[in-house]
Amino acid sequence: MTTLDFRHVTKQYKVRGAGDMLALDDVSFTLTSGQTIALVGQSGSGKSTIAKILTQLERETTGEVLLDGAPIPKRGKGLRAYRQRVRMVFQDPFASLNPYHTIRHHLERPLRLDKVVPSDRVDDEVRSLLTRVRLEPDAVIDRRPHELSGGQRQRVAIARALASRPELLIADEPVSMLDVSIRLGVLNLLADLQRESNLGVLYITHDLATARHFSDEIMVLHHGVVVERGPSDDVILNPQHEYTRALRDASPDPDKHFADPSGPASSRS
């Protein structure tokens, strides 16, 4: 069992010509393997900043991040080892794969880098990864990203994240840029993979509905501050903070009639 502790983290960005920007203000949470937490918020709330700090693409200004009780190393072998255990799936399937390289390259690199399997087994491992994300290996392995669809690319990105056999996965809006009709497929894939490997998943999204569908716990982030947190159903059905309520009310309700805003749905709150 692995535990990631995000403790009282603050992140300040220096913006040229406009002073400082506070992206995160005293944010704390804990992510354990086997658990899925959803991080919900609008654009600019700080969600991606949390993801970048967790992968150390950015450094926190104050506060600490602990993995199994020990602060995460900031450089060298320690950082490499940390990065093997905590992986990220990026939002944009079009931009997160290198247009020049084949799918094989994208999956081989992490395998070779972290020496996950011996060199003679690398090809088999690549194929097995592709099968896990429900892509046909022979059809995809020698192609370049632009030859695949958005959904296929995102599956490759998930496979790449799983290559190093991480314990924790950060999914930064993994389906926001996909067609609505295939979002569920990718989310279900993530759910299955999470169960198979007992991963801890931080599911970052702006969509409250998928957050509820997909995760055990929801954290609501507003302007860098956690305004609400709790089990998914509680947060959705009984929001305490007005921002959460606003989020929930913003979701289209098929039962509500346009002409009569006080229709049957309003009895829910």
Next chain:
Amino acid sequence: MTVSNFPTNEDSEAREGLPTEPRRPSSVRRFGQSFAMFRNGKSITGLIIIAVFAIAAIFAPLIAPYGPLEKDYDALKQPPSAEHWLGTTHLGEDVFSQIIYGTRGVLVVGLVAGVLATFVAVFVGVAAGYVRGWKSESLSALTNVFLVIPGLPLMIIIASQYDDPSIVLISAVIAITGWAWGARVLRAQTMSLRNRDFVQAARANGEKLLRIITVEMLPNLTAIIASSFVGTVTAAVLGLTTLAFIGVIPITNLNWGTILFWAQQNGAFPDFWWWYIPAGLCIAVFGMALSLVNFGIDEYVNPRLRSAGERARAMRKKGLSTTSGVTEVRATPAEDPQP
């Protein structure tokens, strides 16, 4: 953790749009892909012309009827004839042979200077684009200094120091004044590339800096680097011939500029057109061939330029104007289906 029982299009989605036949080995395809930027009319034309010059340079002793400095005292300042296709100089040297042999000087210096300058440009430009803050700014300032300092005066002053500069030295002098432009373009491209997600993903996976630059970023910069190389060779050729024409480079390095230098010194103007016109034309045509290759690369990088002319022509053929503000309706709508 809830899981939906909805049927999904997973399997079909995972398989969509992919042909079923196997692919060629990826290394061969990768090689062919790198040259896609050359696969258009303009580039091919340019490359053919360059190839002609290259053949002339390599096989000069076989193609040229005479040695470049071979003097025929019976045929001084002769206009073109069967024995001397481009006539002779004031010493009876065959102009055509001089031009053929002169191609060597031009190509060698042009290539060496181009390679040297591009090397420095890639090194400085990509480094300046990848690092941040003051390191990037200072590399950029260095690049800008060399951009502003006028090239030809500097080349003249440096070249005139030496009595018999070697080819490497001449190329180095030209490269010093020519690398900055490519470095500036590469810095801008690298900066934009650096913020792309796939570079961030490589960092997040723990890839080392050098590997990220060489394996992830450089392959995406090949078009820009190629364009910079071609541009630098063009500038090198023009610089070399200008320096030779001025007389700053000794005549031991025979190139088209040297021919023009001799022509001017020995009263070829305006009557002995066969002496000075071909040399200048060669410079212009060679430069144009290089420019064509660059246009080809430009069109590959910026697809808008590719078919801009053709699309507009096609529209004009149909009688539509590309610039009018009115959208013309060309076909009547179909009949409404019966309710």
Next chain:
Amino acid sequence: MRFILRRAAFYAFTAWAAITINFFLPRFMKGDPVTAYMAKHQGDFNPEAIDSLRTLFGLDSDKSLWQQYVDYWGQLLTGDLGVSFSKGLAPVSDVIATALPWTLGLVGLSTIISFALGTLMGSVIGWKRGSRGDYVIPFATFFSTVPYFWMALIFIAVFSTQLGWFPASHAYDKGTVPNLSWDFIGQVIAHGTLPAVTIVFASLGGWILGMRNMMITVLDEDYVTVAEAKGLAPRRVLRKYAARNAVLPQLSSFALALGFIVGGTLVTELVFSYPGVGKMLLDATNAKDWPLMQGLFLVITMAVLLANIFADVVHAILDPRTRMMES
């Protein structure tokens, strides 16, 4: 404001770098032609001239390098660039001052004409893509790689020697003393036409092609489509929306192109024996007049720097994004 400060700092750095390079150049010289010359013509030099030459060329090896550098700057700031060997030991600054106006006039006028004409033609060709205007492109390509000096020679051969329309050399008729009469101005124009036309033709191609490419890219932008859909007259869209935005990168490339144009102008002056700094530099090189060469290099570099600043200022004025950044 920060933007202006940053650009000013950059230009100050460039100026400093150019002057420092100029300081080090003669110290890499092989042998020591300056001392040799001075030894030969000992009697002709006055003490101040000897001192200033020593500072410029680092002949006083008893001083430390840093001390030489400081002295060098001090001397430059008083405008003392040494004395010219090939011009009877006249002060270099005076010698350059006689030639500089001619070059500035020639280059300035030609570049402005070429830039304006080329940008105009390029924008029209880009606007009317696919029309007969496209036939200009191969010519523009060809002319952009024709060497300046060769074109100059051809022009002389055709227009001067054969047709006798223009004089082939110098800035004014032989024997005339420069004055401000109409006759003199007429001579200047007559003598200056061929050099100016050479420079215009040789640089035109580059401007046309650059502007055309920018126009095509800009015309694909959505805001141009919106402008057309709004029903604005095509000419208005061309001028105020498309060309206005396409010209900005042209101005940036102006700074880059300037170095190239300066080089071409130097050689053109040589061919036409036009009494500008270009011909002066080449004559000085042949005469091994080091003080004059060094002084000219410095002056030319400063002039190019000033032109860059000017182009930057115009760019900043035209680009509303810079104005916004400052407020």
